Amino acid sequence: MxxxxxxxxxxxxxxxxxxxxxxxxxxxxxxxxxxxxxxxLESKSFEDYYKAQEILSWEEFPLFLETLRRPLPSVFRVAEVGRLRDVVVETLDQFPQAMDGSPSFHRVSWYGNGHAYKTTASRKEIRNDENLSKLHRFLVSNHRIGAISRLEEVSMIPVSLLDVKPGHAVLDMCASPGSKTAQIIDLVSDSDGYSESLLIANDAD
Known part of the structure; x- marks a missing residue:
């Protein structure tokens, strides 16, 4: 020393x-x-492990790693319960024209009523790009009041496949941080938030 x-x-x-x-x-x-x-975004142990599984050919492996390193698109779902839904949806539907296609911004086509949106801009890009500052402020403010949930697109799939309906009793055993739980609430509630369903949200934390 x-x-x-x-x-x-x-x-x-x-x-x-x-x-x-x-x-x-x-x-x-x-x-x-x-x-x-x-x-x-590199780990020799990680690469060695997946090479040992032999689930990919040597030609496919570089593409596999490249895909894993690619930033995920930003996805957000509009809460169906509450008075702000129509205003939020109307505003979000205007962003594709304002952004002029770069980065792309559109609804998640497979998701139910279509009130989920995706942009190819990563969260970091949305935070730091001056051209996306309006979108960033809108997302942050509406996320804080519960009008928007920010999540990964794959997180919306389980609830969609469950086919949850009003009147169902649902036990969510892996509820944190709550995006899927909020999605369930939307499916079992009417537009005023009233529901006769039972939802229990549980997590190890």
Whole structure:
């Protein structure tokens, strides 16, 4: 250990524990390493494991990895229960024209009544792209009040396949963070939120 490092350690030991932790977190080298690690999308162990399964040919494997590294599209579902639904849907239907096709923005065609939307822009792009700032503000504000649920497209499939109807009793055994639970509520409730169904949402947390 160098004298400088030893001196820094001694200085930190003189500080209260909370301040000591804050000082460590402000170390530029630590922050740089943490930032770099957030963007590493490679793992030799991961690749070796899937190669050993022999479920893909050697020609298909690079495409498999490329697909896994591709950012997921941003998907959001409009809550059917509540007075804001029609206003939210009307506003979202206007975004494709405003965005002029780049990135693409459209309804999820297979989803029930069509009140789910998808854009090829990732969450990071929506947050950081100035051209998408209006969409970002709209999504954030309506997500906070429960008018929109942000989720992955595949998360909407299980509830859709269950064919849940008003009057059903539903036990959701893996309810966190709640997007599928909210989807179930929409299916068993009328437009005013009234329902004679029973829904129990449970999770390990």
């Amino acid at each position: 160098s004298r400088a490092e030893n001196g820094r350690r001694q200085d930190l030991q003189k500080l209260p524990l909370r301040t000591r932790r804050q000082s460590k977190s402000k170390d530029p080298s630590r922050q740089e390493r943490r930032s770099d690690s957030e963007h590493v």
